[in-house]
Amino acid sequence: MSQTTVRTWDEFMEGVWRQNPVFVMVLGLCPALAVTVSAVNALSMGLATTFVLTCSCVLVSLLRKLIPKEVRIATYIVIIATFVTVVDYLIQAVSLALYDALGAFIQLIVVNCIILGRAEAHASKNPPFKAMVNALGMSLGFTIGLFALGAVREILGAGKLFGVALFGANFQPWVVMVLPPGGFFVLGMWLLVFAAVARRKQRKLAEVAQNA
Template sequence: MSQTSDEFFKGIWKENPVFVHVLGLCPMLAVTNTAINALAMGLATFFVLLGSSTLVSMLRHLIPKQIRISCYIIIIATFVTVADYTLLALVPEVHKELGAFVPLIVVNCMILGRQEAFASKNSVGLAVVDALGTSIGFLFALFTLGSVREILGNGSLLGVSLFGPHFEPWIIMLLPPGGFIMLGLILLFFNWLNEKRENAIVQFATTERNVI
């Protein structure tokens, strides 16, 4: 049981695909100008990762080693096509705003990375748990960046105005440079947190030794 929960939680925080491994940057920056777009993108990726991890894990003994990458890509592309048409049918406005970035989920290196590194080597159950954890981690990262950019750039969150009419929006946050700089600052914050934790562990270890 503990291994299962480990696989789940590592994707969310300790091995977060965006903040720690810096994977899947293209959708991460391109669609996070509002929180709702970020959420739609996160959910689409969630579906694709879950579906393809399950299928790859089921077929892991059948896929020949030499052509595995092409097989994974075709499986992923199939699920992305499904997600693309579903979004188009359910939420046409969001689909229009995400534009070419829904089909581009195919080349999200995070998804291919999970297939190669995990789903192709583990049982279906574990692969599903790993996919769930990783995609929730990705969703969390997308939503964090999306809401920060929307709050600063538009003064609202999920379309609800937060600061009233006197707020001067930071337009730069909605433009490409804002995305790069904000993600840089968030990564910086993550580094700082990790360093603080490591220092705390080292300090704890030394005091422990002194007591003994």
């Protein structure tokens, strides 16, 4: 791989793994917990956010030299709100069932801190292509996070994945997992898992450093 592709790949992977918005930065929690009662909902929310995040970041990046510094946040929000309105009407046209399932949370993408955070921290300082790659990585990371939550909650709370029953008829669904408390519990568990993995990695690194 040449130098530039490596850098682009790095830029992309940053959002997916090292700075994963859900598990590492713990941003955008509201949609992450509210819509993840099933894997399908989680994926659709992820896709909608991907669209908004990528489009807004590219537009912000294109306009970055035109937007006066004093009103930048307001400008970003208006840009984001425009794309959210587009997505809102799009989902309504494509699938009314999905629109009802996600409810107000489609419109609430506007106030997803990940999007404003990316626009301010990255897209306003980088050229469009770089901003797009970074935004795509972040979106993928967010979608993976949502899916991890949604899948666990659907498997435990309904005994299904993508609506397909996984266990026999004797399975007693763990209903609390699809109710609000379950969202908090599952995300808490995931964060514990991530903390434990990070700690093990650190210990290994320390051992290697000691032996060397």
